Amino acid sequence: MQIALVRHGQTDWNLDLRMQGTSDIPLNDTGRAQALEAAVLLADDRWDAIVSSTLSRAAVTADIIAERLGMEVLERDPRLVERAYGEVEGLTKAEATERFGTAWPGEESYEALQRRAVAAVDAVAERHAVDHLVIVTHGTFIRAFADATTGLETRTPRNAESIRFEGAPGAWTPVEGVVLV
Template identity: 45%
Template sequence: MLLALIRHGQTDWNLAVRMQGRTDIPLNDTGREQALIAAAALDAAPWDAVVSSPLVRARETAEIIATTIGVPLGSTYDELIEQDFGVAEGTLVAELDTRWPLRDFAGKEPDHEVGPRGIRALERIASDHAGGRVLAVAHGTLIRHTLAEITGHDARDYPRLDNASSSLVRLTDAAWRVVTVGGVDVDEALPALDGRAEPTRLAS
């Protein structure tokens, strides 16, 4: 099975660089355009379905992609929802270190729970679409933690993923393998993650 984890398009809170988490902010016009560009950039091989997080910014991104490439719009998966940042949601990212230097936001979903939750999402999607090629629209932090859970890295080692960027994972012999990170081949990404090379910006 091949699964593309796509970060949703831009929202006004992304543009303002605010913590978003589970606050249900819609796409802005740029985000809708990014979803169209993401659809055009997908490889030509047929995809079987587009699924998503239930949050509106992810669902709308999924709807745009599904309509553009003519693929069925599938289910939402609660496990694909973004990490809950509790009281920090809505705060400018530039203010976080001053207000919460330890990032210990009240109501925050523990970091160590996010990656395993992402893996549960992959397993559910794989069960529902056995052997298929599926596009799953989710959220930047959730995607980074999920990839880190697969590769054994700290999620903080992963770069920020651009809106509408795609990271590929493949299920082979009951094990998940990361193929690309934000559009960059994993063999190029891993040296940077392991500290063996200067980190590079991983864009879609």
């Protein structure tokens, strides 16, 4: 099985460097254009199914990709949402650090996110046992999945960028797009 983990397109909070986390911030015009560009790149390969996070920025990105590929989004899974940043959502990192230091109230730990990301991707892959699966989700979620499955530190993908893996639940290997820090 091959999976493409696609980060949603740009939002105004991405542009302003604000932490979105589980806040439901919509795509902006650039983000919608990026989603279409991602769809064009994905169209070079065959895809059997597409699923997404429940947050609108990922859901709309998935809708744009699915329409371009002549598919329907099969599922919106809440386990695919971004890392929760708690009380600092909506703030820049500088504002969050100034207000709370490095312990942000309500923040999901990175280790917990890694466990959730691997479990969520594995569960989606098991439910949709196809050869080629697109999963539209979020940047830190994708990085956590990549870090957990490779045992290395990777970078967060850019908006609408895809990272591809081959394998099966519990045994994923990166094949394209993973960049080490």
